[in-house]
Amino acid sequence: MGKRYIARREFIRLFTGGTAALLISFNTGCKNKISQWRYLNEDEIRLLDAIVEQIIPTDDFPGAKWANVSNFIDKQLDTNYRDHQPAYREGLADFQKSVIQMKGEKFEDLPFAEETAILENMEAGKISGEYWNNNSPADFFDMVRQHSLQGFYGSPVHGGNRGYLSYHMLGLDYPNVIGQNRYNDPGWNKINPKSPKNVK
């Protein structure tokens, strides 16, 4: 188990390094003139990053922000989820306004635990509605929650789940070489009566 854990950390370290290099070259090349996002803007992405990181937070595995979940959502808003564009634009703005009114600070600048408490209230519909125009706060939260889960657990081809992070987290081999897990997995021999170990 220990050995495997190191392998995971190694994997994550390698990936983080690669992305940092990419971001640096991006920034020096283009300054801030061209957004790397398709629909959302930088401010919206900063807020969205904080929300999705609450949905799937970092523990011993990276969370949704590292997994590029905001990138997934942005990409979908430009393709499959075009219908959700107004819900995000208005919802993020309304949400930020309510938070600033309550706390005097932007959501993403608050301590993690305070963010959690705000979202818990929002999920339960217990958040001031005065800034909310077209979205219900609870519906908006549930939409972002669903999309975050899709971005974290779905295929990386859609822009999230960087490097199949969630598959590694769940112990699902990827790429899937059929059979490999059985050779790696001592538990299989215990249960399968036909495995060589159990044949006397």
Place this chain on the structure above:
Amino acid sequence: MIQAGIKSILNPPKMSNKHVNAVVIGAGAGGGVVAKELATGGLTVVLIERGRWHTFDEHGDDELTSQRTFPLKCGYGPDNERNWRMSPDGKNGWRKVFPNDWSYGNIAACVGSGTVSYGAMAWRYQPDDFRLKTKYGAVPGSSLDDWPLSYDELEPYYEKAEYEIGVAGDPSNDPFAPPRKRPYPMPAFSYNREGIILEKAAKSLGLHPFPIPMLRNSVRYNGRPACIHMRTCVGYACPVGAKAGTQNTVIPVALKTGNCELRINCMVSEIIVDDSGKAKGIKYFDADNKLQIQTSDLVVVSASASETARLLLNSRSKLFRNGAGNNNGWVGRNIQDHAYTGAYGLFEDEVYDDAGPGACIAINDFNHRFTDIIGGGVLCNEFIRMPYQFTSIRPSGSRTWGKDHKAFQKQYFKRHIAIHGPVQEMPVFDKKVEVDPVVKDFWGIPVARISGLRHDNDIKVAHFLAEKAEKWLKEAGAIHTWQSVPGKESTPSQHQSGTCRMGSDPKTSVTNKYGQLHEIDNIFIADGSLHVNNGGYNPALTILALGYWVGDHITKSWKGTGMR
């Protein structure tokens, strides 16, 4: 065939498309089989499909566009850009829904249709499923009836489907298996880790576990290789073609005869019925969205329970103001699905087995064996739950986000088992498919709208079966279990059926026992629409068998120029 061919050369039709004997609408389970039966029987056939060919490579193992979970889009059709429906909005009105919305009631649309991406369970219905009303009596609030067709009559056609499409199974441990004359053509699949655990538990409860029969090669069969156990099987195409669908069995046979032309990306808008009440062919939009006419001697509709009903309802003529064959108002009525019920169990040790498709073990102990339970259903372990799908599998009251969510995913993704079963639904006359009076699709064809609630009996049986499933999981050593029971609201999707049911009484059914419309003798139905009730099993094999049954009847009564 030669006669018909010469006839069409001597008398070229005035329409742009050459006249054929039969148009078959929909290249899924029913239509693929009928096209093959007619083409090999010597009729000229145009098999018309609104979707196209799909391959595994195109979709890969992408969970978000599978046919199982499809938040982004339905990988195997229909597309969101051209196909929408109306669904009750819960406030006595309607809302527009797209195929990737659960309320749409999606069923795949491509060559092979659901048989490309299905889980491929190969169930025969029980003899009692064909005579439910006789067995249990009338059920208040339900339009329940017997099939005009007995199990014994359909049995040879089940067998034909099992051999031509290819089924792996072994009923010897199932004392409640429907009678059969020949064994399955392929040996059964072995149990995966879940199956091994559940087999032991079922036996200690005195139940009778057995391997699920599958339309999937356990050994090389029919020129296709054996299963390679993809974890992404149900909801996805098979990368090696081990899963049998009409697209890799009967449709290629039909095309090889030279009698059958497959036209893909073609959306049928209407069956042309003349003033004497005979079908003359169809109107459809071709791949360039241009309106075309295809004349034929007969028309077979196998477009799925919702789309078959929609097409008939949209085919209005002088004698059939309310749609083809619908003067009694029964087209589109009684739509059924399955009230999926069951339980989940969490385990201390890993029970996950990366050998797909996952579903492998079943019990038939709770079907037609209790006088106070009408019908029932089979119970099986569930197909592999992929990571996104697993995010919604939680005991009630669980946190669905945050660190608790993540901890649950990590702890239980490989330590849970799901047991589910399809409860046989009681047909309800007011659970129905209609066409919307205003809303039209991309081509300008009035869209379907599906509404109505399940019968109370479905919920009762669902509770009964969920309890059995939970008990089974507990016996297997689950440390925590919970039931998952459906409510009355449902939108029939992949198992939809019943909208053009067959019957002996033309007043309370749409077709006769051969799938022939009571009112228009050259229009046939060959899909789940024919089901009088939908059994307590996945319906694919029954739809395939009915394809053979209807096809056989047509070829036997065909005289070269029309029906005998």
